[in-house]
Amino acid sequence: MSEQKLFAQANDGDVTVLAPGNTRRVLIHAPELMQVEFCFDEGAVGALHSHPHIQVSYVAEGAFEVTIDGKTAVVGTGGSFIVPAGLVHGVVALQKGRLVDVFTPMRADFL
Template structure:
């Protein structure tokens, strides 16, 4: 069994390019929960999608147009949003920004 990791430092994980202007890095996780940082250039899109995980997102930098279940709102730095399991959601970066997402349970597809 792998030893449980309790701490994560920013230089420990690599960024993965998902699409032009859109990057991701998994910060830390257990089977029950995962924390992931996403980077967006201005105008980059997190395409509409859904997944069975609950997602809580914090806008660490920038401003995003966020759509959840057909409802759209602008969420700026310091704001948060939650996506219940199975709902269609996506974002558009209105300026360069970063989201810190927490997923429960962890997203095995990100590992």
């Protein structure tokens, strides 16, 4: 088994293009936890989806229309939201922005 990565720097990790104006970069992870950065151009969409992981998201920049289980709110810079496991959720970037998401357990599908 490889040694656990304990530190990550700003430019670590590969960028994956998910859709026009939407990218993902895994920052750091352990089997129980994963931190991921998502960047969005204004108007970009994080399509509605669900997964078995608990997710908590921090809006590092911008403003997002966030829908979780049919409920919608606008969350801006410095705000957060949580997505319980299995609920359908998605976002629309109301302005260029960046989300920092934490998942438990780790999203193996992102590696």
